[in-house]
Amino acid sequence: MSTYTKKQVSDLVKGDLDWDTLHRMLSMPKDKERYSHYIAVLQEQVSWDDRIILPLGPHLYLAETQADKTLVTKCECGYEYGDYRKNWKLNALIHVRDSEEKMQEVYPKLMAPDTGWQVYREYYCPSCGTMHDVEAPTPWYPVIHDFQPDLKAFFDWLDLPAPVNA
Numbered sequence: 001m002s003t004y005t006k007k008q009v010s011d012l013v014k015g016d017l018d019w020d021t022l023h024r025m026l027s028m029p030k031d032k033e034r035y036s037h038y039i040a041v042l043q044e045q046v047s048w049d050d051r052i053i054l055p056l057g058p059h060l061y062l063a064e065t066q067a068d069k070t071l072v073t074k075c076e077c078g079y080e081y082g083d084y085r086k087n088w089k090l091n092a093l094i095h096v097r098d099s100e101e102k103m104q105e106v107y108p109k110l111m112a113p114d115t116g117w118q119v120y121r122e123y124y125c126p127s128c129g130t131m132h133d134v135e136a137p138t139p140w141y142p143v144i145h146d147f148q149p150d151l152k153a154f155f156d157w158l159d160l161p162a163p164v165n166a
């Protein structure tokens with residue numbers, strides 16, 4: 001199994017990896033070094049020092065705070081959404097497109113879903129305004145908790161010590 005350099009993983013994250021390497025990387029099982037290279041590349045992209053445990057989106061992370069080792073959901077800008085086991089969306093700014101007028105900002109007239117059946121919920125960082133997620137549920141559906149990683153199982157698989165509060 002091939003392993004990849006940190007430079008290759010960095011090019012992957014930035015979208016600069018050559019096609020042959022990208023194709024080979026996608027086709028092969030993931031090597032265990034990939035995690036540490038990937039996290040190191042992500043860590044260089046943020047201005048804070050809390051340790052990134054996992055990316056949850058392009059600008060959203062599960063991080064371990066330096067102060068007391070708690071595991072929090074955290075925006076690239078540093079804003080903290082609280083304990084990673086809780087749904088971070090409940091601490092985001094939420095914009096709901098629940099009318100024809102609001103849907104027409106993103107769809108041409110008569111092309112939007114009927115908001116009696118489907119609405120859009122957009123989740124924004126209260127500090128920097130980055131849009132972290134969009135849901136398209138029925139209007140009555142609860143705010144969706146995307147996923148809760150099993151960190152112990154994941155770090156077992158990596159053969160690395162799990163975060164103390166995992």
Ligand SMILES: [Zn+2]
Nearest residue numbers: 075077125128
């Ligand atoms: Zn932010």
